[in-house]
Amino acid sequence: MNQSSRQLLITGGAGFIGSNFVHYWHRHYPEGYTLVLDALTYAGNRANLAALKEQPGFQFVQGAICDADLLTQLFETGQIDTVVHFAAESHVDRSILGPSAFVQTNLVGTFTLLEAFRKHWEDQGKPEAFRFLHVSTDEVFGSLGPNDPAFSETTPYAPNSPYSASKAGSDHLVRAYFHTYGLPTLITNCSNNYGPYQFPEKLIPLMCVNILLGKPLPVYGDGQNIRDWLYVEDHCRAIATVLEQASPGETYNIGGDNQVKNIDIVEQLCDLMDSSVEGLPFQPARDLITFVTDRPGHDRRYAMNIEKIQRDFGWSPQYDFAAGLKQTVAWYLSRQDWWRPLLSPKYQTFYQALYGL
Numbered sequence: 001m002n003q004s005s006r007q008l009l010i011t012g013g014a015g016f017i018g019s020n021f022v023h024y025w026h027r028h029y030p031e032g033y034t035l036v037l038d039a040l041t042y043a044g045n046r047a048n049l050a051a052l053k054e055q056p057g058f059q060f061v062q063g064a065i066c067d068a069d070l071l072t073q074l075f076e077t078g079q080i081d082t083v084v085h086f087a088a089e090s091h092v093d094r095s096i097l098g099p100s101a102f103v104q105t106n107l108v109g110t111f112t113l114l115e116a117f118r119k120h121w122e123d124q125g126k127p128e129a130f131r132f133l134h135v136s137t138d139e140v141f142g143s144l145g146p147n148d149p150a151f152s153e154t155t156p157y158a159p160n161s162p163y164s165a166s167k168a169g170s171d172h173l174v175r176a177y178f179h180t181y182g183l184p185t186l187i188t189n190c191s192n193n194y195g196p197y198q199f200p201e202k203l204i205p206l207m208c209v210n211i212l213l214g215k216p217l218p219v220y221g222d223g224q225n226i227r228d229w230l231y232v233e234d235h236c237r238a239i240a241t242v243l244e245q246a247s248p249g250e251t252y253n254i255g256g257d258n259q260v261k262n263i264d265i266v267e268q269l270c271d272l273m274d275s276s277v278e279g280l281p282f283q284p285a286r287d288l289i290t291f292v293t294d295r296p297g298h299d300r301r302y303a304m305n306i307e308k309i310q311r312d313f314g315w316s317p318q319y320d321f322a323a324g325l326k327q328t329v330a331w332y333l334s335r336q337d338w339w340r341p342l343l344s345p346k347y348q349t350f351y352q353a354l355y356g357l
């Protein structure tokens with residue numbers, strides 16, 4: 001089946017990576033069809049998809065992946081042959097404050113989605129071209145020491161937070177549906193993304209927003225934790241590539257080949273903002289850096305070995321980190337209309353509970 005004739009159900013398509021993927025898909029396949037299903041939790045935002053409102057092949061439904069009846073109806077009426085599954089509770093700190101929603105959405109929700117799609121696939125005579133692509137994370141592999149080799153597709157799972165444990169469980173369910181029922185599934189495990197439309201609870205947008213507001217920049221522990229950063233558009237291209245070319249049952253690691261310490265990112269952002277924004281409420285922005293109590297169970301280092309996706313499909317990250325960061329800062333500067341309304345009283349309550357700042 002060629003890509004543009006796929007009938008996609010995209011779960012979590014109003015969130016950060018999901019909405020970037022929907023835009024990516026319609027840019028590359030303007031004739032394509034996407035049906036976005038999103039519960040619009042605090043992290044989901046219709047504004048992320050506003051530009052697609054008039055696109056003929058685009059539809060949006062507000063609803064949850066735990067709603068089996070709704071899923072059955074959408075699979076039938078949308079004649080869906082492909083699921084790209086982003087919907088999740090995605091923030092590690094929230095999973096520590098309240099793990100229940102993570103088990104419900106990430107585990108029970110993924111199970112409900114798999115089960116509804118399996119029935120639909122069986123009703124249609126088990127077409128070979130159907131696909132269920134599950135978007136997962138490097139966090140399922142646990143934490144690396146300074147000299148450990150990067151995570152590969154065969155690294156044993158060792159999740160350390162309720163978030164990563166719930167994602168690990170969902171990965172195992174997806175794997176089991178391939179081996180038990182033959183459902184044509186794919187799993188991608190990706191490292192930290194950054195770019196437009198990321199909710200300002202995650203490191204990079206949080207720091208951008210706090211610098212603009214002159215608020216303290218909370219850095220956990222000693223700031224030496226390492227993440228492997230990838231620009232979100234590179235991730236979207238990797239997902240589209242895996243969808244097009246990978247064999248059912250496969251898993252692929254995706255990453256930026258770009259390991260950076262948290263403190264270095266925060267300092268880079270401070271310097272970027274100092275030099276590019278006039279009239280910041282507090283300068284130099286580095287003076288806002290505040291070391292705070294570490295996140296419990298905080299993984300020290302992530303790094304992805306991306307040789308498999310490079311070798312099989314020739315995919316590699318295209319964005320250079322400095323350029324991607326600059327572009328992201330410019331986006332948050334120009335889209336204050338997007339992020340200011342997200343700093344609602346509910347968000348302030350979460351913020352206070354987490355940081356006490």
Ligand code: NAD
Pocket residue numbers: 011012013014015016017018037038039040041042043044045063064065066085086087088089090091105109135136137138167189190191192193194199
């Ligand atoms: P996000 O929190 O920005 O978006 C999640 C979306 O899912 C939101 O739109 C939300 O409304 C929706 N959602 C939540 N519960 C739902 C439910 N029960 N039913 C339907 N929709 C629901 O997350 P993100 O950062 O865009 O991450 C997307 C996916 O990618 C997640 O599965 C995450 O685990 C994975 N991932 C994220 C990163 C990252 O760096 N952000 C890296 C690797 C993998």
Ligand code: DAU
Pocket residue numbers: 090091092093136137138139190191192193201202203204206218219220225226227262295302
């Ligand atoms: O690795 C992929 C994962 O990346 C995804 O699966 C998750 O959905 C996504 O949220 C992200 O998880 P992290 O926990 O790595 O991202 P976060 O932006 O929350 O934190 C990045 C690093 O920055 C981490 O080491 C914790 C640190 N940090 C974060 C915040 C929010 C701080 O030091 N201070 C902060 O206030």
